[in-house]
Amino acid sequence: MTTGPQLIQGELRLEGVPLREIAARFGTPCYVYSRAALTAAYEDYRQALAGRDALICYAVKANANLAILNLFARLGAGFDIVSGGELQRVIAAGGDPAKVVFSGVGKRRDEMRAALEAGIHCFNVESASELDHLNAVAADLDKVAPVSLRVNPNVDPKTHPYISTGLKTAKFGVAFEDALALYRRAASLPHLRVRGIDCHIGSQLLDPAPAAEAAEKILGLVDTLAAAGIAIEHIDLGGGKGIRYQDEAALSAAEYLAPTLQALAGRKEKLLLEPGRSLVGNAGLLLTRVEILKPGSEKSFAVVDAAMNDLMRPALYDAWHDIRPVMPRDGAPRPYEIVGPVCESGDFLGHERALALAEGDLLAVLSAGAYGMAMSSNYNSRPRAAEVMVDGERMHLIRQREDVAQLFAQESMLPR
Ligand SMILES: *Cc1c(COP(=O)(O)O)cnc(C)c1O
Numbered sequence: 001m002t003t004g005p006q007l008i009q010g011e012l013r014l015e016g017v018p019l020r021e022i023a024a025r026f027g028t029p030c031y032v033y034s035r036a037a038l039t040a041a042y043e044d045y046r047q048a049l050a051g052r053d054a055l056i057c058y059a060v061k062a063n064a065n066l067a068i069l070n071l072f073a074r075l076g077a078g079f080d081i082v083s084g085g086e087l088q089r090v091i092a093a094g095g096d097p098a099k100v101v102f103s104g105v106g107k108r109r110d111e112m113r114a115a116l117e118a119g120i121h122c123f124n125v126e127s128a129s130e131l132d133h134l135n136a137v138a139a140d141l142d143k144v145a146p147v148s149l150r151v152n153p154n155v156d157p158k159t160h161p162y163i164s165t166g167l168k169t170a171k172f173g174v175a176f177e178d179a180l181a182l183y184r185r186a187a188s189l190p191h192l193r194v195r196g197i198d199c200h201i202g203s204q205l206l207d208p209a210p211a212a213e214a215a216e217k218i219l220g221l222v223d224t225l226a227a228a229g230i231a232i233e234h235i236d237l238g239g240g241k242g243i244r245y246q247d248e249a250a251l252s253a254a255e256y257l258a259p260t261l262q263a264l265a266g267r268k269e270k271l272l273l274e275p276g277r278s279l280v281g282n283a284g285l286l287l288t289r290v291e292i293l294k295p296g297s298e299k300s301f302a303v304v305d306a307a308m309n310d311l312m313r314p315a316l317y318d319a320w321h322d323i324r325p326v327m328p329r330d331g332a333p334r335p336y337e338i339v340g341p342v343c344e345s346g347d348f349l350g351h352e353r354a355l356a357l358a359e360g361d362l363l364a365v366l367s368a369g370a371y372g373m374a375m376s377s378n379y380n381s382r383p384r385a386a387e388v389m390v391d392g393e394r395m396h397l398i399r400q401r402e403d404v405a406q407l408f409a410q411e412s413m414l415p416r
Helices: 019-026 035-048 066-074 084-092 109-118 128-140 176-188 209-227 253-263 277-283 313-317
Strands: 006-008 011-014 030-034 054-059 078-081 100-102 122-125 145-152 192-198 234-236 270-273 284-294 300-304 323-325 334-339 348-355 362-365 386-391 394-399
Touching (some): 011 019, 019 362, 019 394, 035 054, 035 066, 035 253, 054 277, 066 078, 066 394, 078 084, 084 100, 084 109, 100 109, 122 128, 122 192, 122 234, 128 176, 128 192, 145 176, 209 234, 277 284, 313 348
Parallel strands (some): 030 386, 054 078, 054 270, 078 100, 100 122, 145 192
Antiparallel strands (some): 030 284, 323 362, 334 348, 386 394
16 A cells, blocks of 8 residues: 655655645645545455444544545544534534444533434443433433443553553443443433443554454443343444554554454444544654754754644654655765754654754654644644645645634733
């Protein structure tokens, strides 16, 4: 699959567009996405699930740009949301609310109301209290809320502790041991209807075994529930499939899901998945320019115009992103610390990258499509980056660069 950036005639291109042209037209820092890569990632899942009753619910939090949501909506995707804001985005992007599942440990009542009025597919409920809140909100609206319980299968996904979510100690979901009692409670509440069951064990998972183990535990619970007279229509196994950032052996959707699908063989329940990172991560990059070179005896720094506020993953998780020159130059590479202008020592994009650089050079920080723009902030009063989508030979501005006036437009001073 050659949907990533490619070095052609001495410069990096995404699809048919030289990144140099994008920087010249829209400036830096700038996120750039490939329509072909987004489509290919979705098709990878679709093919893996061919012939089965399934719904791919894109996890909006990974990248919530309307153009990306719209593209997935047009491909037939559903959506996994975690806030009322994400629901509004999905609707604004032309997504079908009937294909939306609503996850999250702290849904507010107004968010529940909006989702009930929109007619979403299911609420992924994460606590006993939430069942009561949702029942009350639905009663107010004279509606019946479709629910699923997020159950912690208590399997170790073997990933970064910050993105491991299915263990007993996590704030997410309900304990496996409590699930039967909570389903009984859900079934007894007049304004709830039990529809499914869900789990999500973590993110950037490279080993397919924990997902299959989780599926087996969930299926055992589905059978227990059936014996107790509680029918489950769908099984939602969450997201979490990992991607290649460096040298990870990232599997295709078919390979990753094979043991899970084997565990599901012969089951009649509809299958839902909530992939985020694996649909968008490798379809995007962050384009940045070298402002200052600071050679030193201990370390040499390349200060670029993108920073931790634009791409937080290196500072937050010590994540590794490949960093490539857009127009590689001749000359001996030297190890550079690639850092941003933000006033924090943790503000870096890469350590010890062997590069031949001059001031003004463009760099592409790869695999930045997921949890990049979505986690960006205005720290240091830095306007957020522009976003561009390439499609063959064409480039589309899908989000304008913020300007500073927008950053303080909501603020006001005390009267004198
Ligand atoms: C974050 C999240 C996802 C998406 O995870 P990825 O690792 O990006 O695939 C799916 N479901 C839930 C409930 C999540 O919190």
